[in-house]
Amino acid sequence: MTSFDTSHVKNVVLLGHAGSGKTTLSECMLYEAGLTTRRGTIEERNTVSDFYELEQQRGNSIFSKLLYTEWRGYKINILDTPGYDDFAGDVLSALRVADTGILLLNANFGVEVGADLIWEYTERFRTPIILAVNKLDQDKADFDNTVAEAREHFGNNVVVVQYPLNQGLGFNAIIDVLRMVMYRFPTEGGRPEKLPIPDTEREKADRLHKELIEAIAGNDETLMEKYFDKGELDEEEMRFGLKKAMINHDLFPLFCVSAKKNMGSGRIMSFIDTVCPSAAEMPMQQTLSGAPLPCDPEGPPCIFVYKTLSEAHIGDMSFFKVYSGTIRSGMELVNESTGVIEKLNQLFVVEGGKRIPVNELSAGDIGATIKLKHTHVNNTLHAQGANFELTPIEFPSPLMSIAIESALKGEEEKLAGAIHQVREEDPTVLLETSQELKQTIIHCQGELHLSVIKWKLEHFSKNLRASFSKPRIPYRETIRKPVQSSYRHKKQSGGAGQFAEVFMQVEPWFEGMPDPKGFSVRGREEMKLDWGGKLVFLNCVVGGAIDLRFLPSILKGVMEKMAEGPLTGSHVRDVRVVVYDGKMHPVDSNDISFKIAGMMAFKQAFQEADPQILEPIYSVTVSCQDDQTGSIISDLQTRRAILEGMSTEGHFNKITARVPLAEMHDYYSSLRSMTQGRAKFRMKFHEYAAVPAEIQRRLIDEYHKVSAHQEV
Incomplete structure (x- = not known):
C-alpha cells in the first residue's frame, strides 16, 4: 500500500x-x-x-x-x-x-x-x-x-x-x-x-x-x-x-x-x-493536563483508542488514531491509564470487514491493531517516558434498563463473559450487579440498542440463552414519628444461655435536629449509609445497665434490619436510634444476644413509627417540537409527573419534570411512538420522595405475598 x-x-x-x-x-x-x-x-x-x-x-x-x-x-x-x-x-x-x-x-x-x-x-x-x-x-x-x-x-x-x-x-x-x-x-x-x-x-x-x-x-x-x-x-x-x-x-x-x-x-x-x-x-489536541500535542509525524508516538471490536479466532481489535509521531509494527507503547506496556505486533488499515497489513502509520492517520490485552476504549498509548493522556469521549447516559439472567442453570459464568464482551465493544452499555435488588441490570440507550445487545449475546455462543425482565425499583423506607420500644432476648439450652434486653427510641432524623429531650447523650455515631441518607446512633445508657462493649452489637443488629427494612425489604434511611436502657446477665449476655435484641427492638419500633416507603424521583428533560408538546405533557401527567417548567432551546421546546422511576420503564418506546422518534429525553436521579398511600399498601402486600411464598 x-x-x-x-x-x-x-x-x-x-x-x-x-x-x-x-x-x-x-x-x-x-x-x-x-x-x-x-x-x-x-x-x-x-x-x-x-x-x-x-x-x-x-x-x-x-x-x-x-x-x-x-x-x-x-x-x-x-x-x-x-x-x-x-x-x-x-x-x-x-x-x-x-x-x-x-x-x-x-x-x-x-x-x-x-x-x-x-x-x-x-x-x-x-x-x-x-x-x-x-x-x-x-x-x-x-x-x-x-x-x-x-x-x-x-x-x-x-x-x-x-x-x-x-x-x-x-x-x-x-x-x-x-x-x-x-x-x-x-x-x-x-x-x-x-x-x-x-x-x-x-x-x-x-x-x-x-x-x-x-x-x-x-x-x-x-x-x-x-x-x-x-x-x-x-x-x-x-x-x-x-x-x-x-x-x-x-x-x-x-x-x-x-x-x-x-x-x-x-x-x-x-x-x-x-x-x-x-x-x-486542525487545532492541536490538548492533553488532560492542558498541554498541546502537535500532530507531527516526527513527534513522540501517541495513539488514542476510540473503538474495540471482537472478532472470532482473533480476539479484540483496537481501532485508533495516531495523534503524534509515526507508529510502526513491533513498537511498544505505554497505556497511560493502566501503566501496562502494550506491543503493537501488527498494524492494519481497514476496509469494512477486511484488514490490510501495513508497516507504519503516521500522525493523523487511523488504523487498527489486535491483541492489546489491557487496552480499552478511551485509552491513550504513548512512547515510554511520556506521561500525557488525551481527552476521553463522553458517552451519553443510558435511557433504558432491563434485568438479565441466565435461562439455563449453570451458565451464569458464560453469560457474564458474554455481557463483559458486549460492554467492552460498546461503552454506552452499562452493567450493574445489584445486591440490593438481587438482579443483574443492563442499562442501554433504547429498545433498538437492546435488540442489538440480545443479538450479540446470542452470537457470543450458540447455546447461550438469557431471559429479560423489568428491573425492580430501589425503594427506601423511613419513619415519620418517634416511638419507644423494648425487646428481651432470652434463650436457654443445655449450657450457657443467651440473654439481652434493650430499650430504645427510634425517631425520624433530619439535618440539624437537636439532641433528644430527657436523655443524657454519652456517645454518638453518625453514619452516612451506602444507599443514601443517615443513621444516627446515640448511647444514652446510664448506670451501667448495658456494658459499653455490647453497644456495637446493638448497632450491628440495627444496621442488619436497616439493610432489609420491615415493610418491603428495602433499605432504611434517615433514622435516629437512642439506646437508653436495658439489662444484661453476668453469664448469659454476649454479643449475639444484644445484636438480636437490638434488631428486634428496632423492627418493633419501626413498624409502630408511622413507617413510610420512599421512591426514587428522577429529573426528566424532554426536547420536542412545538406540535408535540401537548401530548408529551399529557403523557407525563399520567406517570405521576410534577411539571417544573417549559422553555425554548433552539427550535426545540424543553419540558422539565420530576417523575417517579417506577413510571419510566416504558417511557423510551412510548415517547418514540408518540413523536415518531422526533423527541428525545434525558433523566438523572433527583431525590427520594414518599409514595402515595395506595401504592404503599400495594407494595407491602406484594412483598408479604412473595415472602410467604418463599417461606413455603
Missing part, C-alpha cells in the same frame, strides 16, 4: 438520520476512487460497510465502520456511522477522531430528527461540516425546502455551493457556484460532463456565487480587503477561505448528491482533498 504523509491524510465521518444514504454514498466514494469495481447496494446486501448479518437483515447501519480509499494522491479514511440515536456511542467515537463531517440530508424529508441530534454532537466537537442534500432523484425531492430547514436548524452559516438543475425523477445536472460550472451526468451516473451554466440559470448562479464569496470574505479580513479591491475572489482564495471558516466552525458548505445514482460524489471527494482540513491543520 502507498505510504501517505500527514498532510495527505483526510479523515471524514458520514453522518445523518437513518435512511439518509450514508452507506450508499460510501459505496460511491470507494467506486469513484477505483477501490471497488462494482457499487454494492443495501437491497443486495453486498455493501463494503454493512457487512454484519444483522445489518444486512435490517437494511441499515448499526455499528460504525472504518473504510479507506485513495484519491488523487490523498488517503481518505471514511467512518460510516449508524443513524439512530440508540447508537450515539458509535457516532461520538467516530466524531472524536474525524477531522470533517459529511452530514447527509434527505431531500424528501428535509432535516430529520437524527440530523438534529447529530448536530449537537458536532457542536460539542467543533467538527468542520459539509452538508450534502441526497436523494435529489426522487419524486418528492425539495432542495429549497431542505436548505431553508438546514438554515433554520443549523444557522445562516449554511452556504450553498451547489444546487440541482432538475431535481426529481429526471435529475441529472448540478450547478456548482464555487467553480461556476454545470455538471451533467450520464444516466447510469459516474463521471459528469463539465458544461457552461445555461443562460436561464446564470442570474441565480451569479447571485449564489456572490453570496458564497461574501460569506467567505466575511470570515477573513484579508479576503474581505481583496474582495473590496477586486469585487471578486478567485477559486483558490475561496478554497482557502472555506477551509479556514470550516475549521473555525463558521461556515457549512452545502452540496448536492444522488448516492443511489452515483451523481455528485466525485465532486465531494475533490472538495475533501482540496478544502477539508487534515489533522495537522
Whole structure:
C-alpha cells in the first residue's frame, strides 16, 4: 500500500438520520476512487460497510465502520456511522477522531430528527461540516425546502455551493457556484460532463456565487480587503477561505448528491482533498493536563483508542488514531491509564470487514491493531517516558434498563463473559450487579440498542440463552414519628444461655435536629449509609445497665434490619436510634444476644413509627417540537409527573419534570411512538420522595405475598 504523509491524510465521518444514504454514498466514494469495481447496494446486501448479518437483515447501519480509499494522491479514511440515536456511542467515537463531517440530508424529508441530534454532537466537537442534500432523484425531492430547514436548524452559516438543475425523477445536472460550472451526468451516473451554466440559470448562479464569496470574505479580513479591491475572489482564495471558516466552525458548505445514482460524489471527494482540513491543520489536541500535542509525524508516538471490536479466532481489535509521531509494527507503547506496556505486533488499515497489513502509520492517520490485552476504549498509548493522556469521549447516559439472567442453570459464568464482551465493544452499555435488588441490570440507550445487545449475546455462543425482565425499583423506607420500644432476648439450652434486653427510641432524623429531650447523650455515631441518607446512633445508657462493649452489637443488629427494612425489604434511611436502657446477665449476655435484641427492638419500633416507603424521583428533560408538546405533557401527567417548567432551546421546546422511576420503564418506546422518534429525553436521579398511600399498601402486600411464598 502507498505510504501517505500527514498532510495527505483526510479523515471524514458520514453522518445523518437513518435512511439518509450514508452507506450508499460510501459505496460511491470507494467506486469513484477505483477501490471497488462494482457499487454494492443495501437491497443486495453486498455493501463494503454493512457487512454484519444483522445489518444486512435490517437494511441499515448499526455499528460504525472504518473504510479507506485513495484519491488523487490523498488517503481518505471514511467512518460510516449508524443513524439512530440508540447508537450515539458509535457516532461520538467516530466524531472524536474525524477531522470533517459529511452530514447527509434527505431531500424528501428535509432535516430529520437524527440530523438534529447529530448536530449537537458536532457542536460539542467543533467538527468542520459539509452538508450534502441526497436523494435529489426522487419524486418528492425539495432542495429549497431542505436548505431553508438546514438554515433554520443549523444557522445562516449554511452556504450553498451547489444546487440541482432538475431535481426529481429526471435529475441529472448540478450547478456548482464555487467553480461556476454545470455538471451533467450520464444516466447510469459516474463521471459528469463539465458544461457552461445555461443562460436561464446564470442570474441565480451569479447571485449564489456572490453570496458564497461574501460569506467567505466575511470570515477573513484579508479576503474581505481583496474582495473590496477586486469585487471578486478567485477559486483558490475561496478554497482557502472555506477551509479556514470550516475549521473555525463558521461556515457549512452545502452540496448536492444522488448516492443511489452515483451523481455528485466525485465532486465531494475533490472538495475533501482540496478544502477539508487534515489533522495537522486542525487545532492541536490538548492533553488532560492542558498541554498541546502537535500532530507531527516526527513527534513522540501517541495513539488514542476510540473503538474495540471482537472478532472470532482473533480476539479484540483496537481501532485508533495516531495523534503524534509515526507508529510502526513491533513498537511498544505505554497505556497511560493502566501503566501496562502494550506491543503493537501488527498494524492494519481497514476496509469494512477486511484488514490490510501495513508497516507504519503516521500522525493523523487511523488504523487498527489486535491483541492489546489491557487496552480499552478511551485509552491513550504513548512512547515510554511520556506521561500525557488525551481527552476521553463522553458517552451519553443510558435511557433504558432491563434485568438479565441466565435461562439455563449453570451458565451464569458464560453469560457474564458474554455481557463483559458486549460492554467492552460498546461503552454506552452499562452493567450493574445489584445486591440490593438481587438482579443483574443492563442499562442501554433504547429498545433498538437492546435488540442489538440480545443479538450479540446470542452470537457470543450458540447455546447461550438469557431471559429479560423489568428491573425492580430501589425503594427506601423511613419513619415519620418517634416511638419507644423494648425487646428481651432470652434463650436457654443445655449450657450457657443467651440473654439481652434493650430499650430504645427510634425517631425520624433530619439535618440539624437537636439532641433528644430527657436523655443524657454519652456517645454518638453518625453514619452516612451506602444507599443514601443517615443513621444516627446515640448511647444514652446510664448506670451501667448495658456494658459499653455490647453497644456495637446493638448497632450491628440495627444496621442488619436497616439493610432489609420491615415493610418491603428495602433499605432504611434517615433514622435516629437512642439506646437508653436495658439489662444484661453476668453469664448469659454476649454479643449475639444484644445484636438480636437490638434488631428486634428496632423492627418493633419501626413498624409502630408511622413507617413510610420512599421512591426514587428522577429529573426528566424532554426536547420536542412545538406540535408535540401537548401530548408529551399529557403523557407525563399520567406517570405521576410534577411539571417544573417549559422553555425554548433552539427550535426545540424543553419540558422539565420530576417523575417517579417506577413510571419510566416504558417511557423510551412510548415517547418514540408518540413523536415518531422526533423527541428525545434525558433523566438523572433527583431525590427520594414518599409514595402515595395506595401504592404503599400495594407494595407491602406484594412483598408479604412473595415472602410467604418463599417461606413455603
